[in-house]
Amino acid sequence: MRIRVTPASDLGVAGTAESGRAPAVEATAVTCRFGADVVVDAVDLRIAPSEFVALVGPNGSGKSTLARALLGLRPCDGTVRLFGRSPAAARRDGLVAFVPQRGRAAPVVPATVAEVVAAGRLGARRWWRRFHPADVAAVDHALEAVALTDLARRPVAELSGGQQQRVLIARALVSDPALLVLDEPVAGVDATSQRRFRDALVHLTRHHGTAVLLISHELSAVASELDRVVVLRHRVVFDGPPGGLTERGVHLGVHPEDLPVWLEGLGG
Amino acid sequence: MNLPLPWPFERNYMQLALVAGLMVGGTAPLVGIFVVQRRLALLGDGLGHLAFAGVAAALLVGAAPVPVALGVAGVGALAIERLRSSGRVSGDLALALFFYGGLATGAVLAGRAAATGRSVNVVPYLFGSILTATPTEVVLVAGLALVIVATLTVAGRALLAVALDEDAARVSGLPVEGLNAALAVLAAGVVVAAMQVVGLLLVAALMVLPVAAARRVARSFRATVWCSAVVGVGSVIVGLVVARVGDLAPGGVIVLCSAACFALSGFVGRPARPQRA
Numbered sequence: 001m002r003i004r005v006t007p008a009s010d011l012g013v014a015g016t017a018e019s020g021r022a023p024a025v026e027a028t029a030v031t032c033r034f035g036a037d038v039v040v041d042a043v044d045l046r047i048a049p050s051e052f053v054a055l056v057g058p059n060g061s062g063k064s065t066l067a068r069a070l071l072g073l074r075p076c077d078g079t080v081r082l083f084g085r086s087p088a089a090a091r092r093d094g095l096v097a098f099v100p101q102r103g104r105a106a107p108v109v110p111a112t113v114a115e116v117v118a119a120g121r122l123g124a125r126r127w128w129r130r131f132h133p134a135d136v137a138a139v140d141h142a143l144e145a146v147a148l149t150d151l152a153r154r155p156v157a158e159l160s161g162g163q164q165q166r167v168l169i170a171r172a173l174v175s176d177p178a179l180l181v182l183d184e185p186v187a188g189v190d191a192t193s194q195r196r197f198r199d200a201l202v203h204l205t206r207h208h209g210t211a212v213l214l215i216s217h218e219l220s221a222v223a224s225e226l227d228r229v230v231v232l233r234h235r236v237v238f239d240g241p242p243g244g245l246t247e248r249g250v251h252l253g254v255h256p257e258d259l260p261v262w263l264e265g266l267g268g
Numbered sequence: 269m270n271l272p273l274p275w276p277f278e279r280n281y282m283q284l285a286l287v288a289g290l291m292v293g294g295t296a297p298l299v300g301i302f303v304v305q306r307r308l309a310l311l312g313d314g315l316g317h318l319a320f321a322g323v324a325a326a327l328l329v330g331a332a333p334v335p336v337a338l339g340v341a342g343v344g345a346l347a348i349e350r351l352r353s354s355g356r357v358s359g360d361l362a363l364a365l366f367f368y369g370g371l372a373t374g375a376v377l378a379g380r381a382a383a384t385g386r387s388v389n390v391v392p393y394l395f396g397s398i399l400t401a402t403p404t405e406v407v408l409v410a411g412l413a414l415v416i417v418a419t420l421t422v423a424g425r426a427l428l429a430v431a432l433d434e435d436a437a438r439v440s441g442l443p444v445e446g447l448n449a450a451l452a453v454l455a456a457g458v459v460v461a462a463m464q465v466v467g468l469l470l471v472a473a474l475m476v477l478p479v480a481a482a483r484r485v486a487r488s489f490r491a492t493v494w495c496s497a498v499v500g501v502g503s504v505i506v507g508l509v510v511a512r513v514g515d516l517a518p519g520g521v522i523v524l525c526s527a528a529c530f531a532l533s534g535f536v537g538r539p540a541r542p543q544r545a
Contacts, residue, residue, distance in 0.1 A: 071439050091441045098439035107432055109305045109479065111489040119429035123441030127426045155487045168436075175440055 022084030024049050024179045024211035025070055030078035032065045039065045040076065041234045049083075049178065050209040052201065054219050054242075057232035063215045064101055066232065067181050070213070071098055082179060090179070094123050097177035099168050099185045101215075106157040106164060113159070113167050114152040117142055120171035142174035145200040162193030169197060173204065179211045180204065186218060194221040201225070276512040285398040285508055285518065288406045291413035292458070292465045292474065293504035293522070297482070297496035298420055299458045300475030302451055304483075305431040311348070311452075312472030314363040315459040317370035318344035320468050323393045324377035327386065333393065334408060338460040344370065345452035353448060396467035396519030398508075405464055412461040416454055427451055428489060465504070466519035474500060477526035484533040499529045 025047035032040040040062040047053050057063050069076040072087025082090035090096050097120065107116070118131070118139050125135065143149045146166040151159065156167055169185055180201075186194050198221045204210040205225075214222065219229075223242055231238035231245075238245065270280050277286050303311050322340030326333040344366050351362040374390075382388045392400070401409075420427070429437045430447050438444045455475070462471045482495035507522030514521075 073435060073438065091439055094441045096439050096441075098436050100433065100435045107305055107489075108307065109301055109483050109489060109492050110486050111428070111432075111492075112487070115428070115489045116432060119425065119432050120436065120440055122426050122429050123437070123439075127442055128422045131425075153488070171436065181439075 021049075022081070023047060024051065024083060025213065026081045026084075027070060028079045030066065030069055030076050030080060032062065032069050032074065032076035034065075039234060040069065040232075042078070043232070043236055045070070045230065045236070045239075047179075047211050047213060049211050050205050051227045052205045052212045052222075052225060053214070053228045053230060054222070054226050055213060055215045055230050055232060056217065056219065061233045063232055064183050067098075067183050067213065067215055071096060071181060091123070094125070094175060095178040097172035097175050097180050099172045099180075099182040101183035106159075110155045110157065112153050113143065113148055113156055113170075114139055116156055116167055117170045117174050120174045123175055138174050138176065142170040145173055145203060146170045147196045160190075162189040165189050166193055166196060169200060173200065176208060177210060179213070181213045181215075183215045184217070185214070186216060186221070191221075194218070198222045198225060276509055281399055281401075282508065282512065284401045284403065284406050286505070288401050288409045289398060289465050289504035289508060289518075289522065290501055291409050292462045293478075293500035293502075294497050295413045295416045295500075296458045296462055296471075296474040297478035297500040298493060299416060299451070299454050300479045301489075301492060301496060302427050302431050303455060304476060304479045305428070308363070309476050310360070310363050310367075310472065311345075311455055312459055312475040314348060314367040314370070315341045315345055315456050316463075316468035316471040317367050317374070319370075319456075319459050319463060319471075320374035320390070320393065321370045321377065323390065323463075323468075324374040324381065327388050327390075328377050328381040328384070330386070334405065334460060334463075337393075337463065338456065340370075341456035341459050342453050345456040346449055349448050349452040353445065392467070393463060394467050394469050395517060396463070396465050396470065398465045398518050401464055409461045409464060412457045416457055416461075419450065419454060423447060423450060424493075466522055470519055470523045473523040473526060474503075477523070477530050478503065481526070481529040481533040484530075485536055499526060503529065 023046050025045060027043060027045040030040055030043045030045070031038060043066060055063050055066070065074065068074040070080055070082070070087065072080065072091065080087055083095055085093070118135070121135050121138055140149065143152055146169055148163065148166055148170060151163065156164060159167065165185055169182070172180055172182070186197055189197070201212055201214070201222065202225050205212055219226070226242050228240060229238065229242050229245055230236055271283055273283060277283055300312070303309065319337040319341040322337035323333045325340070326336035348362050348366055351357045357365070378388055378390050426442055426447055429440070429442055430444050434444055458475060459468070459471045462474050466474055478496040478499035479492070481499050482492045486492040486495045503522050503525035507525045508518055510516065511518035511521045
């Protein structure tokens with residue numbers, strides 16, 4: 001279980017080589033229900049490799065449900081292909097990573113930042129094998145990407161809320177995924193952590209060719225870097241570049257309580 | 269075979285007790301770490317009660333209790349895991365069902381066995397009988413301990429990843445269902461191995477108390493693993509010595525030693541203090 005800290009080295013871009021030219025996400029007519037309620041209604045969504053897409057909408061609009069459906073964590077109607085294969089196959093092939101909503105970074109049993117981040121590395125390789133220098137380098141690289149290198153040996157429980165969120169993001173980055181899905185990863189996180197977070201995502205899309213689907217209420221930090229914004233209110237009410245929203249008089253630094261007003265601007 | 273060990277381990281029965289105790293004291297906390305991390309601290313108790321049903325069934329039909337208890341606890345562990353992961357029943361309610369179902373079944377079967385005229389003594393299974401362990405039983409306990417250590421050496425990292433966050437682990441490509449099933453079966457193995465040492469009613473204590481003590485002192489997962497194993501092994505050695513000196517029940521004394529370590533760890537361990545960003 002030892003996590004050695006060694007200088008970071010260049011990492012292979014395994015995910016992109018595997019993913020080929022197929023879209024990172026190709027979802028058709030995805031419909032999810034909770035009992036009789038239709039939470040996600042006939043959603044079509046396509047995300048190209050290395051595209052940076054934000055998914056926004058009011059609370060209860062189906063964002064998290066859609067994300068879980070895309071990853072195959074929740075049964076829904078419709079079809080989902082990730083890199084041309086089923087979500088289960090994409091997971092098995094180590095193409096996907098996920099930062100769940102309200103994820104707990106601090107474990108009950110003590111664990112260091114490096115140990116928690118290393119836990120994200122196993123799926124990208126044969127999980128039963130010993131850690132190789134490449135795995136250790138990947139952990140270092142992920143810690144560097146979220147600026148936590150200095151805290152690698154600290155127990156996660158001693159970190160601030162923003163730092164703990166960055167640990168979870170590093171745990172997702174460390175497998176070098178071809179598609180990264182983040183469900184409200186920066187809710188309640190300080191401005192410094194949000195900037196670090198944006199830089200990490202930009203680095204991923206530009207240098208690793210990773211497709212990113214970011215669910216968030218708070219997009220002001222990443223607005224300038226987004227390729228597309230998808231607005232969900234059970235159905236897709238807007239899908240286009242952030243500029244398209246601005247033209248309609250809406251801005252991306254929206255607080256949850258302002259969202260109903262904000263959405264009126266879309267005429268959705 | 270009698271090894272040239274100093275008092276109080278100079279007698280053969282004390283040496284057998286020491287070997288079985290060290291195996292269980294060292295491995296029970298290792299499985300316990302993952303159980304505690306998954307907030308299933310009472311899993312060991314639930315499996316202990318199921319194993320009791322297995323022991324009673326074996327007494328009724330005149331079979332060897334340990335293999336039957338292992339089979340019943342193993343199947344029960346998989347069933348609890350299945351109920352929990354299906355989301356139909358919460359983890360603690362799934363445990364309660366098996367907890368009381370196992371104990372009640374055991375009571376009925378043991379009563380039936382007594383009624384058929386067999387000599388039925390369930391006390392050694394409930395409170396341990398480490399001082400009367402036979403060489404065969406000690407070999408069986410050692411075998412279970414070896415399997416546990418080998419499995420954790422290979423799958424420890426993956427089990428940690430699943431215990432930290434099941435969804436993230438599943439998306440990252442880990443076989444979460446298989447790993448959860450493996451942990452459930454390992455826990456059943458620990459329970460049956462520890463049955464001999466501290467008894468089914470105190471089995472969970474050896475899985476949980478050393479971990480509870482270690483987590484207040486250790487600062488990393490790796491350190492928690494070592495520290496909890498040391499507490500488990502230390503409790504067994506000190507417990508056996510104290511039990512021999514004071515002519516006390518060794519199972520109870522071993523668990524009290526672990527509980528004392530937990531209490532003392534409150535003075536040694538520093539409370540986690542969140543730092544500012």
